[in-house]
Each structure stands twice: as structure tokens, then as C-alpha cells.
Amino acid sequence: MTGDVCVLLPTYDEAATVADVVTDFRRHGFENVLVIDGGSTDDTRDLAREAGARVEIQSGSGKGQAVREAVARHVDATYVLMADADGTYEAADAEAMLQPLRDGTAEHVIGDRFADMHEDAMTGLNSVGNTIFNSLFALIHREDYADILSGYRAFTRESFERLRLTADGFGIETEMAVECARHDVRTTVVPITYLPRPDGSNTNLHPVKDGGIILMAIYRQAKTSNPLFYFGSAGAISGLAGAAVAAYVAYEWFVLKISHNVLAIVAGVGIILGVQLLIFGVLSDLLVTLHSETLDRVERLEAQAGGESEGEQRADPPEQ
The missing domain is CATH 1.10.287 (Helix Hairpins)
Structure with missing residues (x-):
């Protein structure tokens, strides 16, 4: 049963991978694929439409703003399956991500990339940074979510509306984890496969700049959590x-x-x-x-x- 699920793919210049990602999810039975695009300068939107996705252009900028706008304006499904459109996540893991929501044992599911991370899927610098951020999060917020920066999430639309999210960029995943811990949103972690980015696909993540934003997001949220x-x-x-x-x-x-x-x-x-x-x-x-x-x-x-x-x-x- 996939009719109650909206697959949400925030994109920005993902022409090299977006068609394959949309096709992969549709092949696994997910017909409702929503691409929320941040003003790509390549063929991302056209390729996504040709692959069968519904495409919307976000009114602002940044991944965080895209996710908030998509859920608020363009999603009416009970469950949201959020993933990156860079080809690093597999649609084959989708049912395992959604199962805790359907069982009623969780309202928010985080895909743990470290459970099955392929070689070269993450640089040494990013791996160290992820370890530090996860350890700091567990210390401050007293919850161990294993991989708070994972972009593969499944959640109920109702639980998302309870979160007070303000981050516009890549800090959205961190803020979602913090808000889940703060508002006692039942959260579970599911092991997933994490793949290297395909050739020709360039990351929009800047390790130092975005790492600093994520670090400040974790620390700033401690003001009321710890x-x-x-x-x-x-x-x-x-x-x-x-x-x-x-x-x-x-x-x-x-x-x-x-x-x-x-x-x-x-x-x-x-x-x-x-x-x-x-x-x-x-x-x-x-x-x-x-x-x-x-x-x-x-x-x-x-x-x-x-x-x-x-x-x-x-x-x-x-x-x-």
C-alpha cells in the first residue's frame, strides 16, 4: 500500500540523478513523487517531470524552506517519505522506513546511513563531523538517534506539523531531530544503505560552512533543551x-x-x-x-x- 505516501525530493541542480531516483521510487510502487525544486539552472525539473514526478518550484531558497513549504502546501498524504535526489539512497529501503509509522510504533523514522555505508560514500572529514555532531546531540538532548544528519526520513504529516522548524538550509535535519526530542515525537532509527554519489553528480553541501551551521543549530537548541x-x-x-x-x-x-x-x-x-x-x-x-x-x-x-x-x-x- 503506497497510496497514502508522498515521496518528497528537494532538489537543486540534480539533473545527473533526479530521473533515476524518481524512476526507482515509482518502480517500487510509489506513484506520488513530489519534487520541490529550489530554482535549478539545469534540466532537473524537466527530467523529473519526464520520469513521472509532480514538480513544484519553491518560493524561497534552501532545503529547509523547501521541505516546510512542500509539506504545508503540496502534500496531503498521511505519510511523507523524504529523501535526497542525488542517488545516494535506495527506494528498496522505503518499506522498512514506513513500517514503524504504519505499525503505530513511531511517528518519525530516521534512516541510519552508517548501518550499511558503501566505500567512498562519505569523505573522512564528513565522517568525523557526523560522529562529533551525533555525539554532541546525544549529550545535549539525551537521545541517541544514530544519524541525525540523515536525509532519508519518514514521518506522519501530523507529527511534522507539531515541529517548530525555522532552518532554511541543511540544518533542517538537525532541527527536525531536536524538535522530535523536545516534543516527545516517537522516533525510531532504521538501518539503510548509503551509496556514493554517481559520477557527474556534484554535492551542494559545503563541509566547513554547513558544518558550522549544523554545529550552531545543535548548540543553539540546547538553550531550552539542556x-x-x-x-x-x-x-x-x-x-x-x-x-x-x-x-x-x-x-x-x-x-x-x-x-x-x-x-x-x-x-x-x-x-x-x-x-x-x-x-x-x-x-x-x-x-x-x-x-x-x-x-x-x-x-x-x-x-x-x-x-x-x-x-x-x-x-x-x-x-x-
């Missing part, structure tokens, strides 16, 4: 920097008899700021915990009240 880490890490950096300057000032004073009044003030400010940020982080973490507990109680009370209301309605016989 404030102790967010403020504590900044406090630690400030405190350690202040302590290092203080050690230098002390050495110059006691050994060389040289005073550095300005540096001494800087060291003091750095240490005090570090301590204050750490305290603020502890207090913020306490507030977040209390807020979560309060929301849990409210949800339980609402569920209990709803159950009692239904029970009363069943108990009261209809008037004749």
Missing part, C-alpha cells in the same frame, strides 16, 4: 579563560615583579562571569525540569478528565 550544558559550557570557557589570565598575572607579579592591572581586572571579570553563567545554567535547568513535570501533570489530568467524561456519557441512558 540549559545547564548551554550556559555551563559558556561559563566554563569564560572561567577557564579568566583563570589562565589570572595565572599569567600572578606569575608576572610574584616572579618578575611586573604588574598587569588591566589584565587582572579582565581575569576577575572572566572568572566571575563564568561562575554566574554556571549558576544561571543550574537554575534554568531546574526551571525546565519543573516545567516539563507540570506539563506532564496537566496532560495526565486532561486525559483523566476526558476518560471520566466519556464514562459518564456511556452511563447516562438516552432520554426517551
Whole structure:
């Protein structure tokens, strides 16, 4: 059963691969293939249409904006299967991705590229970066999603609408993972095959630039997910920097008899700021915990009240 699924392919200059990707999904029974194009300058849109895809041109720019606009305006299916159009993912993995959604065991599914990654599918730099980002995400958000940067996702349209997404570029995958953890969206990981990009296909990802965007997205989202880490890490950096300057000032004073009044003030400010940020982080973490507990109680009370209301309605016989 694939009629309840929309295959979503964000594209930008993917003429070398888009037709093969669309054909692959259609061959596996997915007739509803939507290509949301970011203004390609090659034949991406024409080739996608010839292969049988429905093509829409996004009003903005960036992968994140394309995904948000596609789901909001052009998707009416129950499930969305999102993939890249660069030929690195296989349509053969689609049913395994969708099964947890249909079983009701998950609302969001992430394809784990590292489960079966072909040789040369990812550069050494990208592999190291992915490992760092996944470890940092697990530390900050207390969830291990194995591969938060995977572009192969399956999710219910209803769960996607619960996520507050603002990223326009490649930070969209990271933001989706963060929002799933924050809003308790039931998320599972499915092993998939990850292939090298075919010859003639050029990546739109810039490792340093986009890596920095992803890193900042993970850290920025920690402000409300894990404030102790967010403020504590900044406090630690400030405190350690202040302590290092203080050690230098002390050495110059006691050994060389040289005073550095300005540096001494800087060291003091750095240490005090570090301590204050750490305290603020502890207090913020306490507030977040209390807020979560309060929301849990409210949800339980609402569920209990709803159950009692239904029970009363069943108990009261209809008037004749």
C-alpha cells in the first residue's frame, strides 16, 4: 500500500540523478513523487517531470524552506517519505522506513546511513563531523538517534506539523531531530544503505560552512533543551579563560615583579562571569525540569478528565 505516501525530493541542480531516483521510487510502487525544486539552472525539473514526478518550484531558497513549504502546501498524504535526489539512497529501503509509522510504533523514522555505508560514500572529514555532531546531540538532548544528519526520513504529516522548524538550509535535519526530542515525537532509527554519489553528480553541501551551521543549530537548541550544558559550557570557557589570565598575572607579579592591572581586572571579570553563567545554567535547568513535570501533570489530568467524561456519557441512558 503506497497510496497514502508522498515521496518528497528537494532538489537543486540534480539533473545527473533526479530521473533515476524518481524512476526507482515509482518502480517500487510509489506513484506520488513530489519534487520541490529550489530554482535549478539545469534540466532537473524537466527530467523529473519526464520520469513521472509532480514538480513544484519553491518560493524561497534552501532545503529547509523547501521541505516546510512542500509539506504545508503540496502534500496531503498521511505519510511523507523524504529523501535526497542525488542517488545516494535506495527506494528498496522505503518499506522498512514506513513500517514503524504504519505499525503505530513511531511517528518519525530516521534512516541510519552508517548501518550499511558503501566505500567512498562519505569523505573522512564528513565522517568525523557526523560522529562529533551525533555525539554532541546525544549529550545535549539525551537521545541517541544514530544519524541525525540523515536525509532519508519518514514521518506522519501530523507529527511534522507539531515541529517548530525555522532552518532554511541543511540544518533542517538537525532541527527536525531536536524538535522530535523536545516534543516527545516517537522516533525510531532504521538501518539503510548509503551509496556514493554517481559520477557527474556534484554535492551542494559545503563541509566547513554547513558544518558550522549544523554545529550552531545543535548548540543553539540546547538553550531550552539542556540549559545547564548551554550556559555551563559558556561559563566554563569564560572561567577557564579568566583563570589562565589570572595565572599569567600572578606569575608576572610574584616572579618578575611586573604588574598587569588591566589584565587582572579582565581575569576577575572572566572568572566571575563564568561562575554566574554556571549558576544561571543550574537554575534554568531546574526551571525546565519543573516545567516539563507540570506539563506532564496537566496532560495526565486532561486525559483523566476526558476518560471520566466519556464514562459518564456511556452511563447516562438516552432520554426517551
